[in-house]
Amino acid sequence: xxxxxxxxxxxxxxxxxxxxxxxxxxxxxxxxxxxxxxxxxxxxxxxxxxxxxxxxxxxxxxxxxxxxxxxxxxxxxxxxxxxxxxxxxxxxxxxxxxxxxxxxxxxxxxxxxxxxxxxxxxxxxxxxxxxxxxxxxxxxxxxxxxxxxxxxxxxxxxxxxxxxxxxxxxxxxxxxxxxxxxxxxxxxxxxxxxxxxxxxxxxxxxxxxxxxxxxxxxxxxxxxxxxxxxxxxxxxxxxxxxxxxxxxxxxxxxxxxxxxxxxxxxxxxxxxxxxxxxxxxxxxxxxxxxxxxxxxxxxxxxxxxxxxxxxxxxxxxxxxxxxxxxxxxxxxxxxxxxxxxxxxxxxxxx
Amino acid sequence: xxxxxxxxxxxxxxxxxxxxxxxxxxxxxxxxxxxxxxxxxxxxxxxxxxxxxxxxxxxxxxxxxxxxxxxxxxxxxxxxxxxxxxxxxxxxxxxxxxxxxxxxxxxxxxxxxxxxxxxxxxxxxxxxxxxxxxxxxxxxxxxxxxxxxxxxxxxxxxxxxxxxxxxxxxxxxxxxxxxxxxxxxxxxxxxxxxxxxxxxxxxxxxxxxxxxxxxxxxxxxxxxxxxxxxxxxxxxxxxxxxxxxxxxxxxxxxxxxxxxxxxxxxxxxxxxxxxxxxxxxxxxxxxxxxxxxxxxxxxxxxxxxxxxxxxxxxxxxxxxxxxxxxxxxxxxxxxxxxxxxxxxx
Numbered sequence: 001x002x003x004x005x006x007x008x009x010x011x012x013x014x015x016x017x018x019x020x021x022x023x024x025x026x027x028x029x030x031x032x033x034x035x036x037x038x039x040x041x042x043x044x045x046x047x048x049x050x051x052x053x054x055x056x057x058x059x060x061x062x063x064x065x066x067x068x069x070x071x072x073x074x075x076x077x078x079x080x081x082x083x084x085x086x087x088x089x090x091x092x093x094x095x096x097x098x099x100x101x102x103x104x105x106x107x108x109x110x111x112x113x114x115x116x117x118x119x120x121x122x123x124x125x126x127x128x129x130x131x132x133x134x135x136x137x138x139x140x141x142x143x144x145x146x147x148x149x150x151x152x153x154x155x156x157x158x159x160x161x162x163x164x165x166x167x168x169x170x171x172x173x174x175x176x177x178x179x180x181x182x183x184x185x186x187x188x189x190x191x192x193x194x195x196x197x198x199x200x201x202x203x204x205x206x207x208x209x210x211x212x213x214x215x216x217x218x219x220x221x222x223x224x225x226x227x228x229x230x231x232x233x234x235x236x237x238x239x240x241x242x243x244x245x246x247x248x249x250x251x252x253x254x255x256x257x258x259x260x261x262x263x264x265x266x267x268x269x270x271x272x273x274x275x276x277x278x279x280x281x282x283x284x285x286x287x288x289x290x291x292x293x294x295x296x297x298x299x300x301x302x303x304x305x306x307x308x309x310x311x312x313x314x315x316x317x318x319x320x321x322x323x324x325x326x327x328x329x330x331x332x333x334x335x336x337x338x339x340x341x342x343x344x345x346x347x348x349x350x
Numbered sequence: 351x352x353x354x355x356x357x358x359x360x361x362x363x364x365x366x367x368x369x370x371x372x373x374x375x376x377x378x379x380x381x382x383x384x385x386x387x388x389x390x391x392x393x394x395x396x397x398x399x400x401x402x403x404x405x406x407x408x409x410x411x412x413x414x415x416x417x418x419x420x421x422x423x424x425x426x427x428x429x430x431x432x433x434x435x436x437x438x439x440x441x442x443x444x445x446x447x448x449x450x451x452x453x454x455x456x457x458x459x460x461x462x463x464x465x466x467x468x469x470x471x472x473x474x475x476x477x478x479x480x481x482x483x484x485x486x487x488x489x490x491x492x493x494x495x496x497x498x499x500x501x502x503x504x505x506x507x508x509x510x511x512x513x514x515x516x517x518x519x520x521x522x523x524x525x526x527x528x529x530x531x532x533x534x535x536x537x538x539x540x541x542x543x544x545x546x547x548x549x550x551x552x553x554x555x556x557x558x559x560x561x562x563x564x565x566x567x568x569x570x571x572x573x574x575x576x577x578x579x580x581x582x583x584x585x586x587x588x589x590x591x592x593x594x595x596x597x598x599x600x601x602x603x604x605x606x607x608x609x610x611x612x613x614x615x616x617x618x619x620x621x622x623x624x625x626x627x628x629x630x631x632x633x634x635x636x637x638x639x640x641x642x643x644x645x646x647x648x649x650x651x652x653x654x655x656x657x658x659x660x661x662x663x664x665x666x667x668x669x670x671x672x673x674x675x676x677x678x679x680x681x682x683x684x685x686x687x688x689x690x691x692x693x694x695x
Contacts, residue, residue: 049474050434080432108402109433110372110470151434153473157371157506184478189525193477196522203515203597250525253607260600295596303509 041073041131041141042289043172044210045165047201048179050150053214055081056272057179058147062086064278070142073134075127077164078149079116080109088147089134090127092120113154121160128171135172143285144172156201165205169300175208175288176201177281182269183219188237191227192254199261206303207296208288211267216276221269228262231255362493363455364640365463367486369523370501372469375536375621376400379501380466381409382621386631387462389624395458399485400468401425401440402433412466414454416444437471438479445481448488455494462640463494476526486527497638498527499630504535504618514604521608530637534630538618 048054058074062085065072076088079098084091096119102112135141146168148155155161168174178198185191202209213221227234238251266284270277366383368376377400384394395413401422420443425436444451455463467482468475475482489496500520507513524531535541617633620626635641 049478050432050471051474108404108407110402114373150432151372151470153371153470158373159505181478190477193522193526196518197473197477199600200515200518200522203511203518206511206597250607250611253611254521254525257600257603257607260603264596264600 039142040172041071041135041144042285042292043131043144043146043168043174044177044285044288045146045148045168045174045207046177046179047148047152047156048177048212048214049152049181052179052181053272054150054179055085055147057177057212057214057270058145059085060270060272060275060278061145061281064275064282065143071139073131073141073144075144075146077117077120077155078113078147079120080113080149081147084147086145086147090130092116095123096120110151110154113149113151114158114160117149117154117158117164118160121163124164124167128167132171156204162204165207166300169207169292169296170304173289173292173297175210175285175292176205177210177212177285179212179214180224182213182215182221182224185213186219186223188227188234188241189251191224192238192251192258195258195261196254199258202261202264206299208291209265210281210284210288211265212281213267213269214272216269217271217274225267225269228267231259234259361459362495363459363461363463364495364635364638365465365497366499366634366638367465367467367496367527367529368499368501369467369472369527370469370536371472371503371519374469374501374503376466376469376501377403377409378621379499379534379536379619380464382627383631384410384464386624386627393461394464395461396464396466397455397458398466399441399444400466400470401437402468402470403466413458413461414451416440419444419447419450434471434474437468438474441468441475441481441485442479445484448485451485452488452492463496465496476523483526483528486529490529495638495640496529497634498523498529498531499634500524500531500533501536501619502533502616504538504541507535507541514601517604517608532630532633532637533616535616535618536621538626539620539622 046054046058055078062072062074074086074088074090076084076091076093079092079096079101081093084093096116098112098116101107101116101119102109105111105115107115131141131144148161155164165174178201180194185194198209198211213224227237234255235252238255239248266287268277268280268284270281368379370376380396384396387394396410397414398408398412399416401416401420404417404422420440422433422436422440425431425439425443426433429436429439431439486496500523502516502520506516520531520533617630618626619630632641
């Protein structure tokens with residue numbers, strides 16, 4: 001695997017004015033501990049199941065950004081995609097050759113994607129560096145969009161996905177855009193499964209989430225908005241499909257859980273095809289960025305400190321054990337009577 | 351139902367459906383479990399229904415292989431689908447051709463079956479498609495008594511929040527499969543590879559007092575040992591944890607559901623440890639009734655002599671085996687986690 005390729009396909013937006021978010025800029029700067037008045041860009045990790053339209057949505061976002069004065073930056077993390085229509089600033093494919101990885105390691109398609117992501121994650125600090133350099137430059141940066149592999153589990157259930165997410169969140173306000181294939185999610189049980197999965201992602205990443213109900217030109221997401229705001233309506237729809245069985249009763253209890261889940265996030269109906277809802281999407285992303293700084297950043301820092309503390313404590317435990325062993329084998333602390341000099345055998349070292 | 355089958359078709363057939371995210375160890379599980387079962391004298395047949403599992407990469411020899419029905423590469427090249435799309439297509443194709451599967455299974459009816467299910471594209475198959483459910487329901491109609499074994503890499507339980515994430519995904523698959531369900535934390539021998547656990551292993555496996563998890567989520571900065579000792583008394587909740595406050599109501603609701611339905615508990619597994627495999631197997635056998643079936647067979651043998659003794663033996667075998675769980679957990683902790691034996695539950 002060659003070293004990091006230089007950025008290619010830079011997106012040049014027209015104009016270079018910094019986004020006008022004076023209040024947030026002050027907060028962000030304070031939180032970041034810098035003296036700069038510049039606001040940090042909001043990083044948006046785009047997640048969704050294969051076919052939900054992540055890449056097409058990014059293409060639409062790119063179009064919108066081009067005709068505004070906002071600065072965007074695009075990162076593609078899908079090693080198996082054939083075409084990236086939005087012109088990525090950083091593309092995993094420049095660094096990792098997915099087919100080559102499969103061949104060299106004797107992997108199938110899933111293993112190939114996984115391994116490519118793993119390889120990329122080891123260099124991710126370079127990506128952060130490039131992003132920061134761009135953010136500090138004259139034009140600045142308002143948004144960073146990260147396209148993830150089509151197979152959602154490869155990102156959400158892997159160590160490298162976690163490393164990448166945490167690296168981004170440590171350096172920038174970060175949020176998740178969870179893209180939903182609206183036409184396929186019209187049945188209440190499918191809707192519930194999808195929402196449970198989104199909820200599981202929320203707990204895995206602990207980042208603000210925006211639900212993007214995509215393909216609104218095909219199926220209006222009004223039904224989803226109704227189900228998410230009116231618990232009774234969702235129950236009615238569910239009761240029509242579910243029965244009085246054990247599962248029926250579990251369904252009902254879980255929909256109460258989901259009702260609480262919805263209150264923690266924002267949702268927007270969008271169409272990547274027509275551009276409908278994109279303005280609202282940007283508003284939600286801005287709000288998510290603010291939310292990150294206010295609610296999520298302290299938690300993230302506390303967790304990182306906790307992990308460091310636990311690792312340190314574990315190291316200290318091991319060191320103590322080791323020192324005890326060394327003391328014993330040196331004969332400082334004889335184990336049994338008459339065992340001083342003979343304590344070279346392996347003692348019960350825990 | 352089988353009108354042309356022999357006597358064997360009338361006996362129920364027992365087995366496991368192995369599901370879980372990619373990398374959780376399903377194929378390794380099927381292989382290890384089959385070796386264990388064989389050592390116990392139980393005849394096993396592994397049914398590979400994961401289109402992405404290719405013959406030459408499989409550690410086991412499948413008795414039935416979906417590759418004989420539909421080839422992933424063939425679908426990808428003929429229909430121009432990516433790997434995910436091709437897997438979904440293959441499973442839908444299987445759903446439309448269940449006669450093929452039922453026919454192939456007939457030869458193995460007297461055996462214990464292990465179904466290796468797709469990991470990749472598993473999420474889509476569970477949320478957006480009904481093919482997996484339909485396949486499972488059809489098998490049940492033909493009296494295949496199955497336990498869903500949901501594998502998750504134990505690493506995903508390295509903190510409370512991630513554990514809740516795992517619980518949610520387990521719930522999701524439970525609801526879709528509608529089968530007796532056993533959750534397994536696989537690769538427990540590697541559990542502390544990425545750092546020490548936030549709290550005791552038995553928390554995960556017992557999962558009866560889920561509200562305890564709230565304490566752990568709210569107090570991330572404290573050491574694990576401190577938290578362990580603190581369990582009985584009231585805890586102070588640190589003020590500044592805004593995300594926790596944000597999520598605490600949601601977390602509480604999730605915990606309530608899990609507790610009140612008594613649904614979710616996990617068993618640890620180290621596939622290389624026979625004792626560990628045996629414990630998981632005993633839970634699986636209880637879940638689908640195999641243990642009762644085999645005890646019933648033994649009981650029927652002495653039915654003529656003393657029916658009541660036979661019934662007692664039946665109940666005893668079905669409900670035994672729980673008392674040693676704590677000792678087992680203590681030994682798993684000792685073996686795989688960096689704790690001293692001073693801990694107790």
